[in-house]
Amino acid sequence: MRVSFSRSIGTTAAAGICASALGVGVLCTSVPARAFDPDASISQDSGPLDLFRFGFSAYKDGHKSEAAEAYKYAADKGHAGARWALANMYAEGDGVAENDYEAFKIYDEIARVGVEPGSPDTGYFINALMALARYYRRGIPGSPVDADPAQARQVYFQAASVFGYPDAEFELGQMMLDGEGGRQNIAQAKKWLNRSRKSGCARAAALFGKIIYGEGHHVYGLALMSVALDHAHGTDADWIHDLRTKVESSASTDERTSAASLADTMVASADTADNSN
Structure with a gap:
């Protein structure tokens, strides 16, 4: 059974998405058309996989305009990987003008097309869902995509419940914990955060x-936060450190000592398990 995402984004937004079922391209506004390198033995009439491979190679070589062009033609022919790569380029302003709404439309197309169970395109589909959820959560200024935390929560739920994706489980748990996009539900927040942390998500832990x-x-809670901090990176390490420091301030000396010992044991156990694989 094919899994897809079917929520309408409104007539104005939908007008920017061209229906692949009608044989129309994914993008209504896109990369300016131009000729490929004549020595590349590739053209807009080439197959989607060849176009995707050419785009990937061009991107690695730093020829991002050619990569975007190749990805566009491959995307128009239904290649999920090309759609995903092109959407990422628009989202990050990487080789093309940054345009979150264009990125949103392509991610939305990937999600609408869906995937069959076990499909090699599943990763593209999940990542498209995650991108859509982020856009719905904050909205896109100057576009038809308004902030809709409830919809973001629903998209995260799909990625978490159907695919068991740890980042989606974390985001869903956090939204439920904060009552964002719906009512607060501590029990459900715990469930999703626990699943995510068991998959190695430091933020969830x-x-x-x-x-x-x-x-x-107190002891187990502090120990989990310490282990999370040990595995966190970048800005996650900063807020996890601040969170643990704040929580730890209300613990007794004995609780802190016991938690530190338990955290060391948990880290050592994880390292032993990793080394045994």
Whole structure:
């Protein structure tokens, strides 16, 4: 059974998406058409896989305009990987003018087309869902895409419940914990954060630790936050450090000592498990 995302984004937004079922391209506004390198043995009439491979090679070589052009033609012919790559380029302003709305429309097309179970395109589909959820969560200024946290929460739920994607589980759990996009649900937040942390998500471990600390499990909660901090990187490490410091300030000396010892044991156990594989 094919999995897809079918929520309408409104007539104005939908007008920017060209229906592949009608044989029309994915983008209504796109990369300016121009000739490929005549020595490349590739043209807009080439097959989608050849166009995608050419685009990938061009991108790696730093020829991003050619890459975007090749991805566009491959995307118009239904290649999910090309759609995903082109959407990322628009989202990041990478080789093309940054345009979140164009990126949104392509991600939306990937999600609408859907995937069959076990399809090699599943990764593109999941990443498209995650991108759509982020856009719905904050909206896109100057476009028909308004902030819709409830829709973001629903998209995260699909990625979490159908595919067990750890980042989606974390985002869903966080939204449920904060009551964002719907009513607060601590029990469900714990469920999704726990699933995510078991898959190695440090952010989920930190929030799950905070919740159970608040429920009276001080040693285990602090230990989880310490382990999360040990595995966190970049800005995640900053906010997890601040969270643990704030929570730890209300713990007793004995609880802090026990939590530190438990965290060391948990980290050592994880390292042992990793080294045994």
